[in-house]
Amino acid sequence: MAKDLLLEIGLEEVPARFVRNAMNQLKNKTEKWLGEARISHGAVEAYGTPRRIAVLVRELAEKQSDVSEEVKGPSRKIAQDESGVWSKAALGFARSQGVEPEALFFKELAGVEYVYANKSSVGVETFGVLAHGLKELITTMVFPKNMRWGANELRFVRPIRWLVSLFGEEVIPLDITGVGSGRTTRGHRFLGADATINQPSEYLSKLREQYVIADVKEREQLILDQIRGLAADRGWNIAVKEDLLEEVLFLVEYPNVLFGIFDPSFLHIPQEVLITSMREHQRYFPVLDAEGTLQPYFVTVRNGDRTSIEQVAKGNEKVLRARLSDAKFFYQEDQKLAIADANAKLETIIYHEELGTTADKVRRIRALSDRIAQRVTESADTLGDISRAADICKFDLVTQMVYEFPELQGIMGEDYARKAGEREAVSKAVFEHYQPRFAGDRAPGTLVGAVVSLADKMDTIAGCFSIGIVPTGSQDPYALRRQAAGIVQILLAHKLPVTLGELFDMALATHEARGLKRERGEIRNDMHDFFALRVKNVLNEQGIRYDVVDAVMASGFDNLTLTIDRASAIVAAVTGHSLDDFKATVDAFNRTANLAAKATTREVDPGLFADEAEQTLYEAWQSTHRQVEQALAGGDAAEALARLSSLKKPINGYFDRVMVMVEDEAVRANRLATLAVVADDVRLIGDFSKIVWA
Numbered sequence: 001m002a003k004d005l006l007l008e009i010g011l012e013e014v015p016a017r018f019v020r021n022a023m024n025q026l027k028n029k030t031e032k033w034l035g036e037a038r039i040s041h042g043a044v045e046a047y048g049t050p051r052r053i054a055v056l057v058r059e060l061a062e063k064q065s066d067v068s069e070e071v072k073g074p075s076r077k078i079a080q081d082e083s084g085v086w087s088k089a090a091l092g093f094a095r096s097q098g099v100e101p102e103a104l105f106f107k108e109l110a111g112v113e114y115v116y117a118n119k120s121s122v123g124v125e126t127f128g129v130l131a132h133g134l135k136e137l138i139t140t141m142v143f144p145k146n147m148r149w150g151a152n153e154l155r156f157v158r159p160i161r162w163l164v165s166l167f168g169e170e171v172i173p174l175d176i177t178g179v180g181s182g183r184t185t186r187g188h189r190f191l192g193a194d195a196t197i198n199q200p201s202e203y204l205s206k207l208r209e210q211y212v213i214a215d216v217k218e219r220e221q222l223i224l225d226q227i228r229g230l231a232a233d234r235g236w237n238i239a240v241k242e243d244l245l246e247e248v249l250f251l252v253e254y255p256n257v258l259f260g261i262f263d264p265s266f267l268h269i270p271q272e273v274l275i276t277s278m279r280e281h282q283r284y285f286p287v288l289d290a291e292g293t294l295q296p297y298f299v300t301v302r303n304g305d306r307t308s309i310e311q312v313a314k315g316n317e318k319v320l321r322a323r324l325s326d327a328k329f330f331y332q333e334d335q336k337l338a339i340a341d342a343n344a345k346l347e348t349i350i351y352h353e354e355l356g357t358t359a360d361k362v363r364r365i366r367a368l369s370d371r372i373a374q375r376v377t378e379s380a381d382t383l384g385d386i387s388r389a390a391d392i393c394k395f396d397l398v399t400q401m402v403y404e405f406p407e408l409q410g411i412m413g414e415d416y417a418r419k420a421g422e423r424e425a426v427s428k429a430v431f432e433h434y435q436p437r438f439a440g441d442r443a444p445g446t447l448v449g450a451v452v453s454l455a456d457k458m459d460t461i462a463g464c465f466s467i468g469i470v471p472t473g474s475q476d477p478y479a480l481r482r483q484a485a486g487i488v489q490i491l492l493a494h495k496l497p498v499t500l501g502e503l504f505d506m507a508l509a510t511h512e513a514r515g516l517k518r519e520r521g522e523i524r525n526d527m528h529d530f531f532a533l534r535v536k537n538v539l540n541e542q543g544i545r546y547d548v549v550d551a552v553m554a555s556g557f558d559n560l561t562l563t564i565d566r567a568s569a570i571v572a573a574v575t576g577h578s579l580d581d582f583k584a585t586v587d588a589f590n591r592t593a594n595l596a597a598k599a600t601t602r603e604v605d606p607g608l609f610a611d612e613a614e615q616t617l618y619e620a621w622q623s624t625h626r627q628v629e630q631a632l633a634g635g636d637a638a639e640a641l642a643r644l645s646s647l648k649k650p651i652n653g654y655f656d657r658v659m660v661m662v663e664d665e666a667v668r669a670n671r672l673a674t675l676a677v678v679a680d681d682v683r684l685i686g687d688f689s690k691i692v693w694a
Contacts, residue, residue, distance in 0.1 A: 002042070002059035003168030006200035007134055008185055010162035013050045016250035018143055018157055023048040023216070026055050029137050037133060038065040039126055047204075047214040049253040051189070054214065056200055060167070064123030071097055076106055076113035090115055130172045134165055138176060152177040162186060169199050188212050188254050191304060211254040211305065220249050223301055226257035227285065230299065234259075237288040238299050244279055251283065252303035259287070260317040264296040266324045269331050272411045273401065277327050280405065282320055330400040334412070339420055342395040349397070354467045356514070358394055361459060364510045366390040368455035371506045375498045377447060382425075385448045389429035392417060393452055396430070410434040436486045443486075443493035450494045454503065457483040462507035465526050467517045484534045491560045492538070495635075499558040500531055532557065539567055547692040548574065554687035565637035566685050573641060574691060588651040589644075589679075589688045595660055596679035599672035608670040613657040617650040621678050628681050641685050647678060 007030070014022065027046035034041055034057070042058035073079060079090035086094075086101050094101045097117040106113045139154060146155035154177050163181040165172040174181035183197045187210020195206040204214055213219040223245070231238045248255075266274060271286075271294035278284035278298055287297040298320060302312055346359040355361065369390035373383050396402050396413030414431035418424070425448045432449025433456050435441055444450040460483050464470070471480050487503070490496070504527050508520055516523065535557045539549045544567045551570060557563040573582045609615050624643050631640035660671045682688065 002061055004166075004200035005041075005057040005060045005130070006054070006164060006166045006197065006203055007056075007137075008052055008054035008162075008164035008203070009138060009160060010052050010164070010186055011156075011160060012158040014053075014158050014250075015145075016050065016247045018145075019048045019050065019053070019250040020216070020246070022053045022141070022143065022157065023055075025141055026053055026137065029141070030055050030057065033133050033137060034060075037129060038067060038123060039129075040065065048216055048250065049212060049214055049219075050250060051186070051253065052212075052214065054164075054203070056203060060126060062126050064126065064129070066121065066123050068118065068120045070107075070116050071119045072109070073097075073104070073115040073117065076115065079104075079115040093117065127167055127170065127172070130165075130167055131174060134172060135174055135176060138174075150177070164197055166197060166200050186210075188304070191254065213254060216249065219252070219255060220245070223249065223255045223257065226255070227299060230257055230259060234297075236295070236297070237290060237292070239275075239286050239288055241279065241285075244283065244285065248283055248301050252301055254304060256302045256304060256306050256309070257299060258302055258306075258309050258313050258316075259297055259299045260313045260320065262296050262298065262317065262320050262324060266328060267294065267296060269324075269328055270411070270415050272408060273327050273331060273405070274324060276405050276408055277323050278320065280407070281323050282316070284316075284320070326404075327401070330404060334396075334399040334401055334416060335419060337399065339392050339395050339417065339422075342398050343392065345398040346394060352463070352467075354517070355463045358397065361463075362391065362394050364459045364463075365393060365452065365455045367510045368459055368506055369452050371509075372451050372454055372498060372503070375502065376451065376496050382447060385423060385425040385429070386451050388422070389426045389433065389448050389452050390455060392422070392426070393430055393433050393456065436489055438482070439485075443490045447494065450490050450496070454487055454490055454496075457487050458503050458507040459510065461487075461527065461530075462504070462511055462523070465518075465523050465530075466508070466511050470526055470530070480530070481534070484531055485537070488531070488534050488538055488560060492564065495561050500528075500560065501558045504528070535560065535563065539564070542567075544568075544571060545574070547690050548686075551686035551688060551690035554690060555683050555685065562632065562635060562637060565635060566641075569637040569641045570686055570691075572638065573645075582645070583693060585645045585648045586688045586691055588648045589682045591655060592651055592675050593679045593682065593687075593689065595672060596676040599669070599676035601669060601673050602676050602680070604673045604677060605670050608667055610667065611658050613650070613654045614671070614674065617647070617654045617678070618674055620647055620650040621674075621681070625677070625681055628684065632684060637685060644682055644685065651678070 007026075009026075023046040027044055031044050040061040042060075045056045045058070047054040047056070073093040074089045079087055079093075081087060086104075090104065091101060093115065094104055094117060097119050099117045099119070104115050104117055107116050108114075141156070143157040146157060147159070148155055149159040160177055160179050162185065163174055163176065163179055164183060164185050165174050165181040166183055171181060171183055184194050185197055185203075185207065187193050187195055187207065192210030192212060195210050197203055197206055207214045213222065224240070227238050227240060230236070274294055275286045278286055282298075282300070284298040284300045287295045287299060289295055298316075300316055302309070343359070343362070346362060347357055349358040350356075351358045351361045366387065369386050370383075373386045377383060393413070396409060396416060399412055399416065401412045402409050410431040410433070414427050417427040417430050425446060428446055429444070429449040429452050432444035432446060433452040435444045435449070435453060444453050460478065461480055464478050464480055469478060469480075491498070491500075504524050508516070508523060512520075532553065536549060536553055539552065540546075542564070548567055548570045552563060552567045555566070576582065604618060606615065606618060609618070624647055627643040628640045631637070631643060658671065660668065660675070662668050662671075
């Protein structure tokens with residue numbers, strides 16, 4: 001008869017950010033161990049609060065499954081000598097499988113005889129293996145940060161204070177760091193008491209009686225229901241940010257939502273400052289009106305019941321008042337600092353020991369911004385705004401507000417710049433040059449912000465690559481992948497007439513003044529390969545077929561907008577109504593490319609044509625070549641592909657009547673050159689040999 005299994009690890013308060021991963025880890029390790037131990041079971045459920053991590057396994061079998069399998073050993077010629085005597089290899093194989101040599105037998109596999117053994121194992125009682133298995137699960141768990149306590153050798157996220165381990169109604173004996181297992185769990189630290197668990201199915205209900213909601217989904221739903229109820233009653237829009245909800249979820253065991261009030265006079269401070277202060281310092285949810293404007297209220301979650309809830313609210317109000325008073329002071333003091341004085345302070349802040357100060361970085365951003373600007377605009381006002389925005393883009397890093405809340409960089413810079421009288425485009429760009437800040441964030445909305453953002457991000461990447469900081473595996477301490485993805489996003493969003501190669505060269509030029517630590521060509525190649533993965537990710541995210549992605553990437557991706565258009569054009573062709581016709585066109589393209597690979601020149605001499613088909617193909621290419629160039633210059637990859645597809649007939653006619661690889665060296669080279677110029681134009685769209693047909 002199957003029984004439920006319960007394992008609860010009672011701990012001192014665990015940091016909220018560790019709990020969910022610990023729950024999932026315990027669940028995964030339990031499932032893996034049960035599978036390896038051949039113990040069948042039902043659902044495995046994980047639970048967690050700040051003071052406990054638990055797993056409950058439904059319908060665990062009382063006995064391991066029996067196992068019987070044939071195990072292959074060495075070949076017959078290795079297992080026996082000519083007289084049929086078992087070799088040392090065969091005897092060792094028998095010993096490793098726990099069988100007598102006489103029990104070995106031979107079977108043929110792929111024409112070769114091998115020795116086999118029947119390995120059988122009778123399952124033992126589950127209870128007998130649980131103690132060792134569960135202890136191993138607990139002691140092999142890993143966490144981002146560990147600690148030791150007392151004289152114990154075990155490193156764990158926090159000291160273990162109690163253990164509950166039950167198989168049905170039986171206690172599984174465990175002892176870890178001097179803590180023995182039992183059936184007694186602990187309730188809420190202040191409201192609850194110890195509770196006896198007679199069998200695993202009682203776990204959630206017994207804890208609930210002691211003011212602990214161990215089920216994470218139930219606890220989250222309670223919080224959300226209470227927040228939504230409060231919002232409906234008050235007509236509020238309570239901004240529930242997912243990461244804050246996740247943190248609050250693992251800070252409480254018995255949630256109760258309450259609200260408080262703060263002095264409306266604080267609302268003259270930018271609401272991003274107030275919201276950040278509430279969220280980051282106090283774990284409060286801000287209250288907004290229908291237009292998204294902050295209101296003088298906050299919502300928080302208490303770890304307890306509703307006893308004296310009004311007093312709890314007043315205590316939170318008092319704490320928040322002090323926090324907001326600090327923010328108000330910082331905000332007022334920062335406005336006394338002139339932008340020029342703030343920029344001067346950047347001279348004392350080291351950006352990187354090999355890349356200079358933050359002021360050095362700002363000067364590189366200015367130089368790079370000006371170069372990019374010359375490529376994307378002719379407006380004198382815009383050029384001036386870009387230069388000024390680049391000059392002051394980092395000034396707010398030395399303000400007290402950003403020192404206290406680093407996540408407000410750019411936000412405060414925009415506000416302070418506007419109050420200092422900077423042009424609106426410049427002020428906005430001080431914030432926008434950080435965008436996109438994370439996955440899913442928008443690109444800068446203005447051209448000024450886009451150019452300065454490109455310069456900042458490209459300078460970071462070029463600088464890091466120039467001193468050998470190149471992301472490998474999962475290691476990316478300078479978030480260079482995010483910076484590169486941001487560059488790709490900006491170029492596509494604004495369709496800027498600047499290529500990645502041009503950006504690489506501009507950025508490396510700004511770093512050459514200090515001297516490059518690595519060879520320029522090597523740095524550029526690394527940057528090219530690095531961006532290739534980011535562009536490929538964009539194509540994949542847009543749902544482009546993998547073979548089309550390969551075809552497009554093989555032809556280069558320097559012009560990002562055109563790269564996306566080329567992919568779209570090929571997808572439309574390979575999924576269109578005239579699929580058979582396009583397959584025939586691709587066959588013609590590929591046949592041309594295969595022979596063109598042997599060409600040593602692109603110089604075609606019509607005087608060497610011996611067949612009308614040569615003249616026909618060359619003249620068709622001359623006409624198409626101009627049309628393809630014009631279409632691609634206008635960003636119309638579909639039109640360029642359509643023009644190239646018109647070469648199918650003259651290409652096929654060429655191959656039907658012309659022998660390319662003739663003995664006459666001059667004629668052969670001329671015919672290969674004809675195919676090469678055609679293949680070069682086709683490759684402007686993609687490498688069609690990568691296309692996979694169903």
